[in-house]
Amino acid sequence: MIQLRQVVKAFDGANVLAGVSATLDRGKIACLIGPSGCGKTTLLRCINGLEQIDSGAIHVAGCDISAKEDRPTLRRVRQEVGFVFQEFHLFPHLTVLENITLAPVRVRLLPQAAADKRGRELLDLVGLGGREGARPAQLSGGQKQRVAIARALAIDVKVLLLDEPTSALDPEMREEVREVLRDVARQGLTMLCVTHDMPLVTSLADEIWVFDAGNIVERRLAKAVP
Amino acid sequence: MSERWLGALARLALPALLAACLTLAAPASARSLAEVKSAGTLTWGGDLQGGEPYVFENPKNHAELIGFEVEIADALAKRLGVVAKFSQHDWSTLVPSLERGDFDVILSGLEDTPDRRARIAVSSPYFVYGLTITIRNNSGYRSIEALKGQKVGTLNQTVAHSLLKKMPLEVALYEGQQEPYADLVAGRTEAVLLDHIIAQRYGCNVKGLTCLPDDVMRGTYVMGLRKSDETLLVALNDALTDMQGDGTLRSILERWKLWDSRQAAPALAPALALAEDRQFDLGQLTMFLKGAGITLALSVLAFTLASPLGMALALMRLYSGKIGKFLAGAYIELFRGTPVLLQLYVLYYGLAPLVKLDAFVAAVLGLGLNYAAYEAEVHRGALLSISRGQSEAAAALGLSRSQTIRFVLFPQALRTALPAVTNDFVALLKDSSLVSVITVVELTKRMTIAAVEVRSWLVPGLACAALYFSMSYPLAAFARRLERRLHHDPAQAGR
């Protein structure tokens, strides 16, 4: 589902990604760990085209991303690949439900009623049923991240990219997000999750990719979780 | 005589009001003839803005003042055995400045009127003016009576204005000498009534215009002095008589091509009062409320234009192609970089040969186009203040660039901008007084008219301030509340 071939990305002449190659099969979950500043976020951003790669190729959810700028491909990629940010980035002027239904209505062109229905189901999934009218400002950090997850899932993506989804949260809120991610994992999504949250890694990962200095230095299978 | 009314009255009103207040506070300081003689100077007050032929800078030597009033002042001073010294004042503040003791005598085309005589002492006349009607060549009007029901232009606070006010016709008021004739050419008015000096210099020679030969009325220019300075008045009158007797005055006027049959006519009674001795009454208040209504309507309409245009310009400047960015930037810099007064002039007078905009329409357009540039910068700032995460989150969800702007960035920017936008509206409300230069009679203009009629700036000034305040304060309070709410709203953190 995700295939990376010799992906190179440089900022200001310095290679942040130094020829990354890896494969992640459909329905598998990989956790990406590694020291801060080694390029993990950059890799995720390249996979859904928030950054343009300098060379190499990325094959994700049936789309080919190359170093050339290609808007139609980018649009398709973003309909297949969801992204959950460390800092949530909810839209503050919209309600929780509007945050979730914006893309389905405007990008997938779903009727508002159908989008609302699906949105409520997703809110139930992330344990926020009944909060659809709230504004992001009225939510705790954990709740915001759960809304962000629901928002990413709302366009029925095949791949979900998560950038340290629990690290901006107070410790007591992390478990509620882990819980939701475990539920999401059971839906059979392919997920690539950057995280330092060990309980999350152990309960989620099929594979662990260890990243350092712009490359994957080790890939190992996680032990199966009961 | 108000050819001196060049500057926008709006800006003159405040100094005049202050001068009036000062006058109330400090009694006029008298200066006797003996004091003038021992000082060796006769200081005379006038306004360079009145221009040729009264008093103006010599184009060949800007340090030197020339004009027929300069020569009269020099000749008078010589007869007193002193030298004349010029003191520059806005024309509208000459009387209060005289009373305050800034100079000894006003010599500045001051018309002899009963209400001026009530306030200050006036000398014998040194010049006779005739009110002259100017019309378009092809129009059939041959007298003031024939203009019944038509629109006639003149300058504010002139004897011509007080004459027209008594007639059954519509008056258009201007601030400068050239504009009434420009509007006559453009067909916005049917005639102009002004002193013959102005008519001859700015009207009669204009292509397509004709001046009627007969004066509607005659009056005189006199010097103005403090009532307490009796000895000085006598000395100046004697000197003037002397100048008339030995032909000095005539030769000065001839040099400036001002000598005509009018000057030989016998002495005249003071002309029409500028002000009827009126109180600030209910009728005045009604006119003030009407002025406030025009100010409000003008501001609301102008802002209704400025706001969406500003948003469009901000979006263009940030997100459009190279050419769009350049055009939006050029628009903003052009309209911010030049005075709104100039823009109003260009719209109303400059474009008149192409499009004859109605004064109110030109005012709305002028203020609206100008404020759009400021609104554009407010909205641009608000858009730039939104964290990058917002557009990245939208992009990651598959929203296109324009969808991101429309559904994510713009609604947020609008909230951020709202307090600043409200403040700008309050500023516009006050700036709208500038449109009096293109003959719109709004609140401030109404105040200056009333101030002349009741012979005091104080009550009309306070009424005007109260009306502005009652319009702007609720808006300003609303802006503050918005600001507080946005400050307390953690949603602004964008996370």
Ligand SMILES: Nc1ncnc2c1ncn2[C@@H]1O[C@H](COP(=O)(O)OP(=O)(O)O)[C@@H](O)[C@H]1O
């Ligand atoms: N937009 C950018 N411009 C310049 N340098 C960047 C940019 N984004 C990331 N970097 C640099 O790339 C390196 C890797 O960053 P990042 O991918 O965020 O690391 P990680 O997520 O592993 O902590 C860092 O040194 C960072 O400073």
Ligand SMILES: [Mg+2]
């Ligand atoms: Mg990171």
